[in-house]
Amino acid sequence: MSLHLDWCSHEAAKYAVEHWHYSKRMPSGRNNYIGVWENDKYIGSFIYGYSISPHLGSLFGLKQTEVTELKRISLREHENPVTKMIARSIKMIVNKNPSLRLLVSFADTEQGHLGGIYQASNWVYVGVSIVQQMLINGRWRNDVHANRMSGYPKRKAPAKHKYLYPLDNEMKKQIEPLRQPYPKRGRGEIDNAPDSNRETGGASPTRPLLESEVT
Amino acid sequence: MTEYKNRIIGSGVEPLDQILFNPRNWRVHPLNQQNALKGVLEEVGWVQEVIINQRTGHLVDGHLRCQLAAREGTKTIPVKYVDLSEEEEALVLSTLDPIAAMAATDRAKLDDLMRGIQSDNEQVQALISEIATKEGIIPPDFEPVGIDEQVRLDQKKKVICPECGHEFTP
Numbered sequence: 001m002s003l004h005l006d007w008c009s010h011e012a013a014k015y016a017v018e019h020w021h022y023s024k025r026m027p028s029g030r031n032n033y034i035g036v037w038e039n040d041k042y043i044g045s046f047i048y049g050y051s052i053s054p055h056l057g058s059l060f061g062l063k064q065t066e067v068t069e070l071k072r073i074s075l076r077e078h079e080n081p082v083t084k085m086i087a088r089s090i091k092m093i094v095n096k097n098p099s100l101r102l103l104v105s106f107a108d109t110e111q112g113h114l115g116g117i118y119q120a121s122n123w124v125y126v127g128v129s130i131v132q133q134m135l136i137n138g139r140w141r142n143d144v145h146a147n148r149m150s151g152y153p154k155r156k157a158p159a160k161h162k163y164l165y166p167l168d169n170e171m172k173k174q175i176e177p178l179r180q181p182y183p184k185r186g187r188g189e190i191d192n193a194p195d196s197n198r199e200t201g202g203a204s205p206t207r208p209l210l211e212s213e214v215t
Numbered sequence: 216m217t218e219y220k221n222r223i224i225g226s227g228v229e230p231l232d233q234i235l236f237n238p239r240n241w242r243v244h245p246l247n248q249q250n251a252l253k254g255v256l257e258e259v260g261w262v263q264e265v266i267i268n269q270r271t272g273h274l275v276d277g278h279l280r281c282q283l284a285a286r287e288g289t290k291t292i293p294v295k296y297v298d299l300s301e302e303e304e305a306l307v308l309s310t311l312d313p314i315a316a317m318a319a320t321d322r323a324k325l326d327d328l329m330r331g332i333q334s335d336n337e338q339v340q341a342l343i344s345e346i347a348t349k350e351g352i353i354p355p356d357f358e359p360v361g362i363d364e365q366v367r368l369d370q371k372k373k374v375i376c377p378e379c380g381h382e383f384t385p
Contacts, residue, residue, distance in 0.1 A: 006359035019351030030372065032365045035357060042357040049368060065369045076351060077323065096362060099369035 001038055001079040005088045008035025008045055013074075016045040021074035022111055028052070032096060034089045036075065044075035046089040051104065053131075060174060062101060068093065070105040073117070082117045094167060102175070103165040110158035119182045123163040126178045133157040222297045226264055229294040231285045234265075237273040239308060244279045247345070253283055254338025264295035268304050275304060276311055320350050 013033035014026050031049030035042060048068050057067035070089075073082065094100060106129060107115030115125070133140040135153040161183055166172040265277025274281065275297065284292050299307065329343055329352065347353040366372070371384045 007362050007365055008357060009360050009364065012357035015351075015354060015357070019354070030366050030368060032368060035359060037359075042354050065371060068368045076354070093368075096365060097367055097369035 002040070003080040003084065003088075004037040004040075005034055005046075005085060005092060006037070007092075008033045008042075012042065013045040013047055013072075016042075016074035016076075017047070017072055019074075020044055020076045021072055022108075023072075027071040031071065032093060034092055036078070036085055038078055038080060043078050045072070046070065046085070047072040047074075048089075048093050048103075056104060057102060060102060060171070066100060067102040067104060068097065068100055070103055083121045086117065086121045090165070090167075101167050101171045103167065105163050105165075106160035107163070108158070108160055113161070114183045114185060115161045115163050118163040118165075121165075123165045124175050124179045125182050126162050126164055126175075127180050128159040129162040130159050131157050222299060222303075223295060224269060224298045225296045227294055227296070228291045229267070230291050231281060231289060234267070234274055234281050234292070234294075235272045236278060236281070237275060237304075237308060239305065240274070240278050241309070242278065242312065244282070247341075249279065249283060250338045251342040251345075252279060253287075254334075254336045254342055256280075256283070258334055258336045258339050261293050264293040266295050266297055266307075268299045269296045270298055271301060271304060273304065275299075275307055322350060322352055325350055326352050 010031075010033060012035050013031075016035075017026050018024050027047060027049060029050045029052065031047050034046040034048070036044045036046070048070055050064065051067070051069040054064050056069065057064060060067070070086075073086075075082065075085075090103065093103075103123075105115070105118060105123070107113040107118065109128070115123075119125070133155050135155075140155065140157065164175050164178070166175045265280055266275040267273070268275050277292075281292060325346075329347060332339075332343060334340060334343070344353070348355070373382050373384050375382050
């Protein structure tokens with residue numbers, strides 16, 4: 001099964017997010033879009049870009065232009081391993097943006113994601129990240145100004161597992177001491193993401209909904 | 216254990232010219248939906264009754280089916296009768312379609328299902344193709360684009376002064 005990664009349009013990336021990513025939402029901000037083709041068929045996209053937080057790199061003494069976030073991996077059914085795709089996408093991002101020094105990505109605990117693909121790709125796990133969210137126009141939004149703005153309902157967003165990928169040796173030395181053991185799934189837990197657990201989507205035979213599916 | 220009330224009080228066949236459309240019906244039916252339903256009706260026929268609330272006489276579900284059948288010169292339509300208060304009717308009318316639309320898709324199962332469908336009906340073929348694209352089973356043929364279409368993430372965006380046209384990086 002041939003694999004080809006190349007730059008793709010915003011439209012192609014959007015299609016992949018809306019059809020193959022659990023969030024169904026395109027990330028805002030300045031982004032790079034990488035498409036994935038298997039046997040010349042478009043099967044998804046990777047989106048890298050500026051984080052919503054301009055301070056993402058400041059913890060490591062980096063400027064905003066030295067750190068970027070892997071924001072979306074939106075893939076339909078595929079045969080090549082995702083780790084192979086991630087490795088190729090990183091090469092492309094670094095070639096396009098040679099001053100980058102660090103990649104960051106998050107796995108959504110609310111979706112039951114642990115970041116297994118980052119673990120398999122040897123990213124550095126540094127714990128969970130909790131951000132403040134504001135309810136704006138009926139939607140909870142991450143906002144860097146949430147602490148300073150009043151008049152909007154606020155909440156602590158569900159935690160996200162944070163993974164780092166240093167792009168040079170100096171950054172690697174700085175990041176490695178922060179490494180924590182990878183989170184693992186407990187016995188009996190299931191991945192709750194609809195696209196990664198087909199068993200929750202079937203309607204035949206009719207079976208009772210589990211309590212965990214209702215809440 | 217919860218036992219749900221059965222509000223269905225009967226079924227039958229009703230002359231189309233006796234059916235009272237619901238004045239509170241909020242659904243509008245675009246041409247592609249009309250064509251899609253027409254294609255499936257031509258290919259298969261009725262498999263589901265429209266719903267009439269016997270207490271008010273209003274149609275609760277199936278406005279397009281009735282309109283389409285009337286347009287094609289059909290005289291009668293299969294009907295299911297329910298007995299609901301006006302408030303209950305409003306609740307059902309406002310939620311029946313949206314609840315069905317909340318279902319998610321198992322693409323692999325839908326893909327398998329669609330592979331087994333054979334139809335010469337052009338409207339059915341168009342419908343299947345539309346579903347496949349919408350559900351991400353057959354994505355459009357997106358082609359790669361040039362690297363220049365991507366912004367630089369390791370450089371701040373350049374700003375052009377609207378007064379003098381000077382370009383700078385803040």
